[in-house]
Amino acid sequence: xxxxxxxxxxxxxxxxxxxxxxxxxxxxxxxxxxxxxxxxxxxxxxxxxxxxxxxxxxxxxxxxxxxxxxxxxxxxxxxxxxxxxxxxxxxxxxxxxxxxxxxxxxxxxxxxxx
Amino acid sequence: xxxxxxxxxxxxxxxxxxxxxxxxxxxxxxxxxxxxxxxxxxxxxxxxxxxxxxxxxxxxxxxxxxxxxxxxxxxxxxxxxxxxxxxxxxxxxxxxxxxxxxxxxxxxx
Numbered sequence: 758x759x760x761x762x763x764x765x766x767x768x769x770x771x772x773x774x775x776x777x778x779x780x781x782x783x784x785x786x787x788x789x790x791x792x793x794x795x796x797x798x799x800x801x802x803x804x805x806x807x808x809x810x811x812x813x814x815x816x817x818x819x820x821x822x823x824x825x826x827x828x829x830x831x832x833x834x835x836x837x838x839x840x841x842x843x844x845x846x847x848x849x850x851x852x853x854x855x856x857x858x859x860x861x862x863x864x865x866x867x868x869x870x871x
Numbered sequence: 872x873x874x875x876x877x878x879x880x881x882x883x884x885x886x887x888x889x890x891x892x893x894x895x896x897x898x899x900x901x902x903x904x905x906x907x908x909x910x911x912x913x914x915x916x917x918x919x920x921x922x923x924x925x926x927x928x929x930x931x932x933x934x935x936x937x938x939x940x941x942x943x944x945x946x947x948x949x950x951x952x953x954x955x956x957x958x959x960x961x962x963x964x965x966x967x968x969x970x971x972x973x974x975x976x977x978x979x980x
Contacts (some may be wrong), residue, residue, distance in 0.1 A: 847914070
């Protein structure tokens with residue numbers, strides 16, 4: 758089945774130690790999104806790629822970076838994780854950015870910072 | 872900026888009851904509205920997508936309606952089951968996706 762895959766499902770990192778989260782998709786969608794979701798909160802959009810075009814949200818900290826080497830893969834890099842970065846990180850895809858496009862989500866990566 | 876509100880924040884109902892979850896949004900210039908289900912510690916599962924030109928969508932026991940002019944959507948769940956217990960999120964697509972904070976549903980056996 759076509760899907761959105763995130764690895765790892767659970768990640769523990771130390772305060773200040775760089776970490777990379779991975780997302781891949783078999784849907785061949787143009788847009789890939791990264792969201793941060795903290796407990797009992799709505800998902801918060803960090804950034805998205807439309808093809809190779811990177812779009813950063815204004816309030817996304819510089820500590821968060823992303824790479825999309827090809828259509829299928831997108832990575833979230835946290836350069837120096839702080840305790841406040843502990844959250845669920847959700848990757849999503851859609852065919853287009855504006856229009857009647859459905860979002861498809863991966864299972865998420867739960868990040869713990871010790 | 873678009874604001875999406877979901878009321879109530881939490882809901883507890885006995886098994887078998889029909890229920891309605893509400894979603895309201897402030898900017899009616901949307902392309903679509905999507906309802907998701909989220910189980911604890913999991914990702915989001917898409918339930919229904921309503922395009923801006925549509926009034927409702929149905930899937931099994933779920934029916935979602937959209938009144939774009941009033942900025943409202945409802946998710947109707949018929950004959951609720953314990954397995955329906957989860958958090959339900961709505962999201963609207965304007966210039967980006969905006970999420971509500973969700974309604975946490977508990978169906979009591």
